[in-house]
Amino acid sequence: MIRIHALEGRAFVWNADDAQRIREEHRVVGTLVGALARKPRQNVRLGLPLQLLPEEARLLAEMGVATLLKNPTSHPLTEEAGQDPSFLEAVAAYQKDQEESYQEQVRLAGEQRKALMGTLAERIAQGRAKKRQRKGGEAVRGKKWMLQEGDDTEKSHLEPASKPADLESSFVFPREAMMVQLPTERTQRGQEEEVDWHLPSKEWPYGGQPEHEMRFQVFQNLWERGYYITSGSKFGGDFLVYPGDPMRFHAHFIALCVPRDTPLSLCDIISVGRLGTSVKKTVLLCSVDQDGTVAYTSLQWSGMQ
Structure with a gap:
């Protein structure tokens, strides 16, 4: 079972074997956010932990291959506990x-x-x-x-x-x-509690939230179609959609999740269309019907002939 540690709305994987398994077997990419042990003062190459999107962590949990955990709240050391x-x-x-x-x-x-x-x-x-x-x-x-x-x-x-x-x-x-070893993983497993991702909590505030439910259904639908999905924040979208592993392919789509009945201004449509054209990607406006069907609308800038 893959162990995902939840901390204030963020999901982390600390085990290197689990991180490799997530990518190779389940097409979940995540983002490395930790400093390398021998080069802590650079950010060109990062290491563990692997941070997952809320949608990535929930997908793995729903598939039954991962479990969300949290460390119990620590209390100040008392004199009795010290003995x-x-x-x-x-x-x-x-x-x-x-x-x-x-x-x-x-x-x-x-x-x-x-x-x-x-x-x-x-x-x-x-x-x-x-x-x-x-x-x-x-x-x-x-x-x-x-x-x-x-x-x-x-x-x-x-x-x-x-x-x-x-x-x-x-x-x-x-x-x-003397050099002090700083392990990247716990040498001994401490006390842990399982997090119920169905219900909102401090560690997992997404349970039942409409925006998260919409994003997850879009993420899950794209994942089931065989795509690799990562965060699209650097291009102003919700997700970047790749036809294969991001190490080998560029993203083809910028997915933007929009509620079904929410009106979009003409300026917003033009801005996202031009953004997609400038980075050579197609913008996908993604919405979810009441029956759970995901609808996609593609935007591409077309110049006058």
């Missing part, structure tokens, strides 16, 4: 994980420093030797540098007096520099 054994165990487990992560980072940082010093040791020794030669040699020898074993006249390489073990023992990795 609860399960809470203390959770705190101890978290501190243990943090300590293990710190020790692992200390080990990796030490290995990286050791490898770096190994690559630079010969270059440092050569630089020191050249410096001593420029100063006459004997005046600067003896305190921190020692000649390598062997004939002094045959060897010109020098090594530092500090041993690798001394470097490792003097290395300190501060806890302030």
Whole structure:
């Protein structure tokens, strides 16, 4: 079962496998709205969670392949709750994980420093030797540098007096520099409550709303015809309608949901018609009859011949 988390009228999918299944098996696209873990300061490429339109979430729920969930309201931690054994165990487990992560980072940082010093040791020794030669040699020898074993006249390489073990023992990795893992999904499933999408609530305010019912019937009808549908807000419509996956096709239609008996001014008709022509798309005026039949009226700008 696909898990959709409802939060103040928005629907999110946090599991990567569920997001892939939604697109590949059910032709529901959604929109990635999360920052990438390694590149949080850019918005060119986004990641989880996947935000679904209310119509997309309801379609999956009606098909029986998804369920809407919410996290129960959290309350301030009381002194009695802070002494609860399960809470203390959770705190101890978290501190243990943090300590293990710190020790692992200390080990990796030490290995990286050791490898770096190994690559630079010969270059440092050569630089020191050249410096001593420029100063006459004997005046600067003896305190921190020692000649390598062997004939002094045959060897010109020098090594530092500090041993690798001394470097490792003097290395300190501060806890302030420790990297903290930020998971994109809950490591342990917490308490969750199922949301009844038939009834309006704080998490799902669309239940029974006439505008949502009209939009959903239009969305469902287009989806049943085999189209891919996304939000059309960037083109001034309700939906963008694609003949195939939006990664491979441009949208062919801009769907605008209009109540059946609502009059449209001539200026509104001209403006949406010209908008569709300017972006090379056909505008669909979509309305729903009392019996649930969806009617479409297409608008295309036609110049004078």
